[in-house]
Amino acid sequence: MAVQAVAGATPEPAARPEAVAARRSWFAGLRSAKTITGLAILGVFVVAGAFGPMVWRTDPSALSDDVLQPPSGAHWFGTTQTGQDIFAQVLVGTRVSLLVGVTAAVMATVLSLIVGLTAGYVGGLTDELLSALANVFLVIPALPLVVVLAGYLPTRGSLTVAVVISLTGWSWGARILRAQTLSIRRRDFIEAARATGERPARILLFEILPNEMAIVASSFLFTIVFAILTQAGLAFLGLSDVTTWSWGGILYWAQNNQALQSGAWWWFVPPGLCIALIGTALAFVNFGIDEYVNPRLRVRGFHPRKSRRVRRTAPKQVVQDAGAAGDVLLEVTGLRVDYGDGPNAVHAVDGVDLVLRRGEVLGVAGESGSGKSTLAYAITRLLRPPGQVVAGEIRYWPTSAGPVDVLKMSDAELRAFRWAQLAIVFQSAMNSLNPVLRLREQLGDALIDHGPGMTPGQRQKRIAEVMTMVGLPTDRADAYPHELSGGMRQRALIAMALVLEPDILVLDEPTTALDVVVQRQILTKIMNLREQLGFAVVFITHDLSLLIEVADRIAVMYAGRIIETSTAKQLYEAPRHPYSDGLLHSFPLLHGPRRVLTGIPGAPPDLRLRSAGCAFQPRCTQAMAACTTTIPLLSATNLPTEAPDHQVACLLYQDGEGR
Amino acid sequence: MRYLARRFAFYVVTAWAALTLNFLIPRLMPGDPVQALLSRFRGRLDPRATEALTAMFGLNDESMWSQYRTYLVDLTKGDFGLSFTFFPTPVSTVILDSLLWTIVLVGVSTVVSFAVGTLLGIVAGWRRGTRWDHLLPITTFFSSIPYFWFGLIVLFVLSGELRLFPLAGGYSSWLSVDFSWPFLSSAFKHAVLPGLTIVVASVAGWLIPMRNMMVTTMSDDYVVLAEAKGLSPRRVMLNYAARNAILPSVATFTMSLGFVVGGAVLTEIVFSYPGIGNTLYQAVINEDFPLMQGIFLIITFVVLLANFLADLVYVWLDPRTRVEA
Numbered sequence: 014m015a016v017q018a019v020a021g022a023t024p025e026p027a028a029r030p031e032a033v034a035a036r037r038s039w040f041a042g043l044r045s046a047k048t049i050t051g052l053a054i055l056g057v058f059v060v061a062g063a064f065g066p067m068v069w070r071t072d073p074s075a076l077s078d079d080v081l082q083p084p085s086g087a088h089w090f091g092t093t094q095t096g097q098d099i100f101a102q103v104l105v106g107t108r109v110s111l112l113v114g115v116t117a118a119v120m121a122t123v124l125s126l127i128v129g130l131t132a133g134y135v136g137g138l139t140d141e142l143l144s145a146l147a148n149v150f151l152v153i154p155a156l157p158l159v160v161v162l163a164g165y166l167p168t169r170g171s172l173t174v175a176v177v178i179s180l181t182g183w184s185w186g187a188r189i190l191r192a193q194t195l196s197i198r199r200r201d202f203i204e205a206a207r208a209t210g211e212r213p214a215r216i217l218l219f220e221i222l223p224n225e226m227a228i229v230a231s232s233f234l235f236t237i238v239f240a241i242l243t244q245a246g247l248a249f250l251g252l253s254d255v256t257t258w259s260w261g262g263i264l265y266w267a268q269n270n271q272a273l274q275s276g277a278w279w280w281f282v283p284p285g286l287c288i289a290l291i292g293t294a295l296a297f298v299n300f301g302i303d304e305y306v307n308p309r310l311r312v313r314g315f316h317p318r319k320s321r322r323v324r325r326t327a328p329k330q331v332v333q334d335a336g337a338a339g340d341v342l343l344e345v346t347g348l349r350v351d352y353g354d355g356p357n358a359v360h361a362v363d364g365v366d367l368v369l370r371r372g373e374v375l376g377v378a379g380e381s382g383s384g385k386s387t388l389a390y391a392i393t394r395l396l397r398p399p400g401q402v403v404a405g406e407i408r409y410w411p412t413s414a415g416p417v418d419v420l421k422m423s424d425a426e427l428r429a430f431r432w433a434q435l436a437i438v439f440q441s442a443m444n445s446l447n448p449v450l451r452l453r454e455q456l457g458d459a460l461i462d463h464g465p466g467m468t469p470g471q472r473q474k475r476i477a478e479v480m481t482m483v484g485l486p487t488d489r490a491d492a493y494p495h496e497l498s499g500g501m502r503q504r505a506l507i508a509m510a511l512v513l514e515p516d517i518l519v520l521d522e523p524t525t526a527l528d529v530v531v532q533r534q535i536l537t538k539i540m541n542l543r544e545q546l547g548f549a550v551v552f553i554t555h556d557l558s559l560l561i562e563v564a565d566r567i568a569v570m571y572a573g574r575i576i577e578t579s580t581a582k583q584l585y586e587a588p589r590h591p592y593s594d595g596l597l598h599s600f601p602l603l604h605g606p607r608r609v610l611t612g613i614p615g616a617p618p619d620l621r622l623r624s625a626g627c628a629f630q631p632r633c634t635q636a637m638a639a640c641t642t643t644i645p646l647l648s649a650t651n652l653p654t655e656a657p658d659h660q661v662a663c664l665l666y667q668d669g670e671g672r
Numbered sequence: 673m674r675y676l677a678r679r680f681a682f683y684v685v686t687a688w689a690a691l692t693l694n695f696l697i698p699r700l701m702p703g704d705p706v707q708a709l710l711s712r713f714r715g716r717l718d719p720r721a722t723e724a725l726t727a728m729f730g731l732n733d734e735s736m737w738s739q740y741r742t743y744l745v746d747l748t749k750g751d752f753g754l755s756f757t758f759f760p761t762p763v764s765t766v767i768l769d770s771l772l773w774t775i776v777l778v779g780v781s782t783v784v785s786f787a788v789g790t791l792l793g794i795v796a797g798w799r800r801g802t803r804w805d806h807l808l809p810i811t812t813f814f815s816s817i818p819y820f821w822f823g824l825i826v827l828f829v830l831s832g833e834l835r836l837f838p839l840a841g842g843y844s845s846w847l848s849v850d851f852s853w854p855f856l857s858s859a860f861k862h863a864v865l866p867g868l869t870i871v872v873a874s875v876a877g878w879l880i881p882m883r884n885m886m887v888t889t890m891s892d893d894y895v896v897l898a899e900a901k902g903l904s905p906r907r908v909m910l911n912y913a914a915r916n917a918i919l920p921s922v923a924t925f926t927m928s929l930g931f932v933v934g935g936a937v938l939t940e941i942v943f944s945y946p947g948i949g950n951t952l953y954q955a956v957i958n959e960d961f962p963l964m965q966g967i968f969l970i971i972t973f974v975v976l977l978a979n980f981l982a983d984l985v986y987v988w989l990d991p992r993t994r995v996e997a
Contacts, residue, residue: 047809148682149689152926154975156934157952158693161968164956165701167708185927238816245818246938250953264821273828285821292816293809300808309888393900397891431902444893449915449991458911459901493991509901 045304051297058291062111065104073101073258084279091279094270102258103283109259110241110288113175117240120179122233125186130217132187133194144191150184159243163252171244174253178240186232193225231302234295245288260284341410342516342549343369343392343435348405350384350391350573359620361387361400363573366647369517374543374550376564376581378557378596382617384573385553389521392551393437394419394427409434432459436510440522442502446494453490456480456509463513479508483538500531507539511546518543519551536563557596561585566658569593572618572628575647579659589650589661592629627664639664675993679983683976690972694965695743698729699736709959721756728753728962752966757958763966766951771970773842774947777863778936781870782929788871789878790921794914796879797886808880815876819935823869823942830865837865840944866943870936877928878921885917892916919990925982933975 077096084091090099125147132143162177163169197203198221206216222229241260247253248261255262263284267273272280304310350362362384369375379385390396392407408416409430422430439445447455456476460467467475477487483504494502503523510518520539524532540563543550552564560567561581568578569590577590588594595613615632624630630640643664649657650666698706706729710722734742746753752763792811796804814822831837843849844858889895890913898912937949944950948967955963987993 145682145685149686151930152683152686152976152979153690153693153972154930154933156930156937157968157971160937160952160956161964162697162701164959164964165698165705165961167702167705242816242818243934246820246934249818249820249938250941250956252956261818264818268824273824274832281821281824285818285825288821289813289817293813296812296816297809303884307884307888309891310884395896395900397896428902428904431900433902437897437900439893439897441893445897447894447898447912447916449919449989450911454911458903458907462901462903462907495992506897 045301047297048301051294051299051301054290054294055298058107058111058287058294061104062107066101066108069101069104071098071101073097073105081275081277081280083277090283091277093266093280094272094275094277099263099280099283102263103260103287105258106260106263106284107287109171109257110244110261111291113171113178113244113259114237114241116172117175117178117182117244118233118236120176121183121236121240122186122229124179124183125190125232126222126229128183128187129190130194130221133191134198134213134217134221136195140191144188147184147187147191150181151188153181155181155239156243156246159247160250160252163247169247169253171254171257171259174244174247175240178243179236182236182239182243186229186236189228189232190225193228194221197221197224227302227306231299231306234299234302238292238295241288241291245284260288340370341368342371343367343551344406344408344410344416345392346406346408348388348391348407349403350387350396351401351403353399361573361620362391365405365570365573365575367568367575369549369551371516372543372547372549373565374540374552374563376557376560376567377551377553377570378555378560378567379570380555380596380617382620383570384620385555385570386521387573388570389437389519389551389553392419393431393435393519394422395437429463432510432515433463433513434515435517435519436513436515437519437521438503438506438510438523440525442499442506443494445506446502448494451491451493452497452505456490456505456512459509459512475512479512480505482511482542483508484534499527500535503527503531503535504538507535507542511542511548514546515548517549517551519553521553522555523552525554557593561597569596572620574628574662576629576662577660578647579656583656583659587659589652589659589666590629590663591633591635591665627662635665637664673987673994676983676987679980683980687973687976690969691744691747692740694969695740698961698965706961709961718756718759721754721759724754725756725961747969752969753962755955755960755963755966757954757960757963763963766963767948767966767970770946770948770951771974773945774936774940774949775974777866777940777945777947778870778932780863781867781936782874782932784867785871785874785932786878789875790882790918792875793879793882793921794886794909794917797883797890797917798909798913800883800887808883811876811879814872815874815880817873818938819869819873820938820942822873823866823939826865826869827943838862842946862943862945866939866945869939869942870932873935874928874932877931881924882917882921885920886913889913889917915989919986922982922986922989926979929975929978929982933971 074097077092077098079088079092079096081094082088082092082096088098088100090103092098093102128143128147132140132147158181159177162180163174166173166177203216203220206220211220244253244259245261245264248255248259249264249268251265253259253261255265261284264281267277267280267284270280272278345365345367348362348365348367349360351358352361353359365384365388367375367377377385377388387396387400390400391402394402396402402420405420407419409419410416411434417426417430419427419430446452453473453476456479457472460472460475476490480487480490485501485504485508489497489501489505494505497505507523518539523539524535527535536559539550542548552560554560557567557569561584564581566578567581567584568575569584569592570576571592577584577588577593584593585597588597592613613632614634618624618628618631624641626639626641626643627633627636627645630636633640645662645664645667647660647662648667649655650659650661651668652666706725710725750764752767754760755763755766758766792807796807827839831839838844838858838861842859842862843855844862847855847858849855894916895908895912898908903912936947937952939945940947940949941953948971952964952967952971954960955967
């Protein structure tokens, strides 16, 4: 039905039921300076409206001889043309305007809850009809409708006005609540409640509603502002009872008595300022709610353009000059990445050393949460706050010159380095493509920004070339991402990565979202292209058995550290670390003999809890006493027959305190 | 083009709903307002006006259904009845005289406000965490100011005290309404302050959602990838982040436009602008029910049309809506 067409604009339904995270972010929202300011201003108005008229006992309607007096000690806001005290009027006005606002908002919110929850929960024809109703009311301009309604009203008291306003102001809330209810209804815990035969009313009130409180609150506050502004407008036009003092009513009298023209700004300015202030205050509180509902708004200092210099906490380690060998392309030394600052910082990558040689495939394996993706983001300098590189070097060795530290590049150098030397393929192809640009444009823009000398014809030729290379029909260049299949999207991303012939291709779980057949096709394609074009690959995946097949060397990550590194062959034949051994036996091999799958007991570690010893120790079947106190370092094993480049971080293979 | 067809169908339904609402309001209002009006004005109102009112609001003994039919038939002929403020001018003529003023004033101010708000929102989102963040509280404050209050202060200071702009009206009264230079420049001068009022009060309505959508979009994978591609910051900001972040702004154009139209009605009244909002006010204070209802319908129709234009823009901006299915 047509009415759903604009529903895509509703806020991200991110209010999840996970209590801990929610509570923490709720406090974060409260802590923001704007929210506090908003609540403070709101508090002042509520107190003024509730108690003001009792304390400042001047009758707002009483006439006196102090005609048109500017503000003074006796009359804080001055007096009107008939000597009425404006401060008293504003105090009563606060009470009236807030009451009208809150009453209208309560009624409108109840209406929008009834309509929104019913439409979202019941669905079907009821949903179609109720949504249509809400959308119709949303499109019909509210103020003219209110004015017309008020024009017919025989009496225009505050309550009547509030009713009229609520009748025109419920539709927005109803629409976003419907969208939210729809999305919550599809969640597992609601499905479970329905399956156990809970009554719909109970599910709505106790399961769905609590998850919508943020949105209800936000739309409630928003409606208060709408109602106060509308009431003020009506009163100003003389369309509501102007003998009750409201902010709009004061403005009506001020305007009719030419307050501004006679220089009596004190009569005209305060009520308007009050309206603007209360509107601002409520909007500020809503900012806090927005940040609660949409966590992405919460991160401060997001701007990624400023290059973040690496803070060096430890003295620079002495590294042997690996580049001297001549074939080193990328060398990561002592890389540490934290999420957050201070003592609560999570060390997602904790002192990683890696070497990538020209043309080789380096596999990085690990479970989710092992820090492997963070490593990819750090190498490409794409980390977003709160993630930050706190130590280490990432040295890139161009063919002609000495090494450059990627972490120290200026913004312009970094832009030039990206894609031309190092390209990346993310795991989710759908999300990685810009949904509103044709493939041609997304393939071509890197050519424009990196190679200014190219003619449009040359660019088109290059685009066709890379598309053919990855096996995409060239006529798909004018397609939008949503018109492509999953496999085609992944191919498009790979084509995009190859467009500038980079030295390094980082693949971050490039095939997880695809079915096995397509996975295999794409992997074979990448490996063939590598042989053809000679780029080096950093292949990041949880699938160690896959790496055994395609990688030259493999690094296994656990809890932010590399715990074993060696050639693929050695690792397959003789995995040393108990964790690698477990990983290797938790996936079936795509080729080769059948094996018994064992898996690893336990769950990946919580990186927020640092242990004094080996991070894998709690899950390790071969743990010793020393494992709880000593963090093993990556080094060659004590096995005499072992190749020197097979390094393990495990006390089982180290001489010394462990034995 | 199924998307547009669905939207169009929705607007037809909405238009019908507005028509029906318009028909029902005077008949369902408590206290029989039309009857009350007639008895209040007995003898003072032109008998022909009384007759017209009686027929129009069904005070003769016709059934509701046949009244509704007559009402719809009259509307298709553009017959909104006679205004009795400007008796015996037909309501349609009164509306036509003022409609163009409003469409130009509100149309131009809305486009300017949308453009300025969206651009500032893009930059404020892109540069979040910098001084641009201060734009938020400032524009929030301006958007909470009642249009009419701000309009009156602007009018008092800039026209009254500094005499930079005319005090009231849509053009200098000695000029004839044509497309001559003196008339157009006078009309422009008269439109500056009302337009400014609308822009200042409505700009935050575009800026803040746009900024928040920018921030949200900037952590989407395709924006991160655009950055990884080493594209120029301008291209990442405009073609990747803003190009997607603007979609919800266009999709919620409906609601924002509703506020602008409401505010514009009040603004016109303050500036005595010869537009339809001011005419609505005249109608309401004179209890000119036919004119009131005619204006409400016309405003609704124009808003529907504007929304349909926004839908066209949306289809142009988002290829996913163009799926043939």
